[in-house]
Amino acid sequence: MKPLFGFALAGLVLFGSGCSSTITKPEQYSGFLGDYSKLEETMSASGKPVMRWTAPGFDPxxxxxxxxxxxxxxxxxxxxxxxxxxxxxxIATYMRLALQREMVGKMRLVGEPEADTLILRPSISAVAVSNEDLKVYEVIPIALLAAAATTAAGTRDQEVAIYAEVEALDGTTGEPVARTVRKGQGLSLENRKTPLILDDVKPVLDEWAKDARDFRP
Structure with a gap:
C-alpha cells in the first residue's frame, strides 16, 4: 500500500465521510421516558429512522x-x-406550536385532559453543536493539516444536532401508549462563535410535527 493512500484510508476510518447517524444511541437517552427497553428502530412517516414503542392495540x-x-x-x-x-x-415554544398546528383538523386541541384526550409530553434532550465531520477530500495529508488548523482556530463549520424524546399518554388512565426518541440535523453554523437561532432547527421541528400528524402504529 502506498503511504499516501494508506494515510488517506486511515483518515477515512478515523473520521468517517461526513455523514452523521440519525439514530439516538442508548448512551444518549436522557431518562425522561423512564423505560427504554421496548424501543425498536423503525421509520417515521417522512422516512427517517427513529426509535419507537407503541402499546399493543394503540389506535390514535x-x-x-x-x-x-x-x-x-x-x-x-x-x-x-x-x-x-x-x-x-x-425552540421549546415553537416545538409545541408546530405540533398543535399540524394536528388542527385531525384532533380537537384542549388545555386539560378529557375522556377522549391523548396527551403528548415532548422533551428536548439536547441541542448539540460540534465540529463538522471531515470530508473525503480532507483526508489527504496537506488538506488534513489545514482542516485541523481551522478546527483549532474555531473557524470550522459547526454541525447542529437536536435530540427529542416524546411520550403519549392516555388521558383517562394516564398510562403511556407510545414513546419515541428522535435525532435531527439542523442547519450548519459558520463557526463556533456563530450564535444558534431558532431558524437553524425550525426545519427539524416542522418535520417532526408532520410525522406526528401522519403517525401510523
Missing part, C-alpha cells in the same frame, strides 16, 4: 382531542454564548 383514531404539554429541556441545558436561554425558550 380512538382519541378525539389532544393536549400538548409544554416541551422541557431534560436534563436541563445550561445556556452558553452559542445557545442562549432565549433561543432555548423559543
Amino acid at each position: 383514531q380512538r382519541y378525539g382531542s389532544l393536549m400538548v404539554e409544554k416541551p422541557v429541556f431534560y436534563p436541563a441545558q445550561a445556556p452558553s454564548d452559542q445557545l442562549s436561554q432565549e433561543t432555548m425558550d423559543k
Whole structure:
C-alpha cells in the first residue's frame, strides 16, 4: 500500500465521510421516558429512522382531542454564548406550536385532559453543536493539516444536532401508549462563535410535527 493512500484510508476510518447517524444511541437517552427497553428502530412517516414503542392495540383514531404539554429541556441545558436561554425558550415554544398546528383538523386541541384526550409530553434532550465531520477530500495529508488548523482556530463549520424524546399518554388512565426518541440535523453554523437561532432547527421541528400528524402504529 502506498503511504499516501494508506494515510488517506486511515483518515477515512478515523473520521468517517461526513455523514452523521440519525439514530439516538442508548448512551444518549436522557431518562425522561423512564423505560427504554421496548424501543425498536423503525421509520417515521417522512422516512427517517427513529426509535419507537407503541402499546399493543394503540389506535390514535380512538382519541378525539389532544393536549400538548409544554416541551422541557431534560436534563436541563445550561445556556452558553452559542445557545442562549432565549433561543432555548423559543425552540421549546415553537416545538409545541408546530405540533398543535399540524394536528388542527385531525384532533380537537384542549388545555386539560378529557375522556377522549391523548396527551403528548415532548422533551428536548439536547441541542448539540460540534465540529463538522471531515470530508473525503480532507483526508489527504496537506488538506488534513489545514482542516485541523481551522478546527483549532474555531473557524470550522459547526454541525447542529437536536435530540427529542416524546411520550403519549392516555388521558383517562394516564398510562403511556407510545414513546419515541428522535435525532435531527439542523442547519450548519459558520463557526463556533456563530450564535444558534431558532431558524437553524425550525426545519427539524416542522418535520417532526408532520410525522406526528401522519403517525401510523
